[in-house]
Amino acid sequence: MEKLATLAVVGIVLLAPWTALQAVTPVSPGFTPERPASLFDCQTPLVKLLASSNQALIRAEKVPADKLEINIEPRANGIQAIQLFDSRKPASPDSPGAGHLGWVMYDPQTGQLLDNSADEQHPQPLTFNPQYGKQYQQCLQKEQRCAAILDQMKLGAIIADSPKYVVRGKGRAYFHAAPTEQCVNESQFVIPDDKVQVVGYAALEPVEGEKNGYLLVGYGNTSGWINVDRLAPLDEICHDAQASAESAISKTASPAAKYLVKSKKLYFYDSPDKLCQDEGGKFVVNGDSVTATHGQAYKGFLFVSYLHPKTGDKTTGWVKTDGLTAQ
Numbered sequence: 001m002e003k004l005a006t007l008a009v010v011g012i013v014l015l016a017p018w019t020a021l022q023a024v025t026p027v028s029p030g031f032t033p034e035r036p037a038s039l040f041d042c043q044t045p046l047v048k049l050l051a052s053s054n055q056a057l058i059r060a061e062k063v064p065a066d067k068l069e070i071n072i073e074p075r076a077n078g079i080q081a082i083q084l085f086d087s088r089k090p091a092s093p094d095s096p097g098a099g100h101l102g103w104v105m106y107d108p109q110t111g112q113l114l115d116n117s118a119d120e121q122h123p124q125p126l127t128f129n130p131q132y133g134k135q136y137q138q139c140l141q142k143e144q145r146c147a148a149i150l151d152q153m154k155l156g157a158i159i160a161d162s163p164k165y166v167v168r169g170k171g172r173a174y175f176h177a178a179p180t181e182q183c184v185n186e187s188q189f190v191i192p193d194d195k196v197q198v199v200g201y202a203a204l205e206p207v208e209g210e211k212n213g214y215l216l217v218g219y220g221n222t223s224g225w226i227n228v229d230r231l232a233p234l235d236e237i238c239h240d241a242q243a244s245a246e247s248a249i250s251k252t253a254s255p256a257a258k259y260l261v262k263s264k265k266l267y268f269y270d271s272p273d274k275l276c277q278d279e280g281g282k283f284v285v286n287g288d289s290v291t292a293t294h295g296q297a298y299k300g301f302l303f304v305s306y307l308h309p310k311t312g313d314k315t316t317g318w319v320k321t322d323g324l325t326a327q
Helices: 043-051 056-061 130-152 234-250
Strands: 068-074 080-086 100-107 112-115 155-159 164-167 173-176 184-190 195-197 200-203 214-219 222-227 231-233 257-261 265-267 283-285 289-292 301-307 314-320 324-326
Touching: 043 068, 043 080, 043 100, 043 130, 056 080, 056 100, 164 234, 184 222, 231 234, 265 314
Parallel strands: none
Antiparallel strands: 068 080, 080 100, 100 112, 155 200, 164 195, 164 231, 173 184, 173 222, 195 214, 214 222, 257 289, 257 324, 265 283, 289 301, 301 314
């Protein structure tokens, strides 16, 4: 799975009737958010295209795609001047030109690739795998379509029902560059039980022809729109887990019991669910003594209290039973 590292994110959800979310309240006029310079990783098929070419040094050095680095300089009419490097041979003060493979010119519209490393006035035509040329053109076209969709969107600030959502369902939940299926980003995704952050703004109108609702969420070092059918509010999950536990425990009589912590670190949970770990990261350590006021476990959790021996501070919450041993 491609994990993406934590950043401040903007959460956006389509307003009713296009969303299944609750408590989504618009609080300000629409605006246009900032977006990344590139919506999709179109450079990947371009690098594969170049690595498959008969450019002299790429072929002579047998440079694979994962070792080929490029620097693109835009030219008139969409033509790209591309500097080629072999990452296996990094430049150094003693060898500043190490790894440099030359320059090529590529026209995404016509698919023409020229090598002008030896003679800029008389560039030599190159061949390459047409499959990668098609993929690169399709990616650029998709980026243009989705950028146009984002340019037309009007957003308003919202208050969502939960600041965090949990990925549900089966398999990967893909990010989208815009709230429509046609803008799916197949290189970025989260998986079931991943938590995503949502705060921010709502689309005042859905994309034309789109019936699904979407949230713009952040996970790791990326953000993007995800279909709301794949998301569930974390607050609701934890509330339901607590209510179910209270109902089950109330039906049985169980005396208080003391336990010793046997785990190196045993974390507290707000509710008896693996998704509901205490946000403050509170924990007890091996050898600590805790008290379960109701000794009945629920789905592998016990509700306990811990009294700090020096400060007298009391901490309560759910802990996993596999980290405890009876005293």
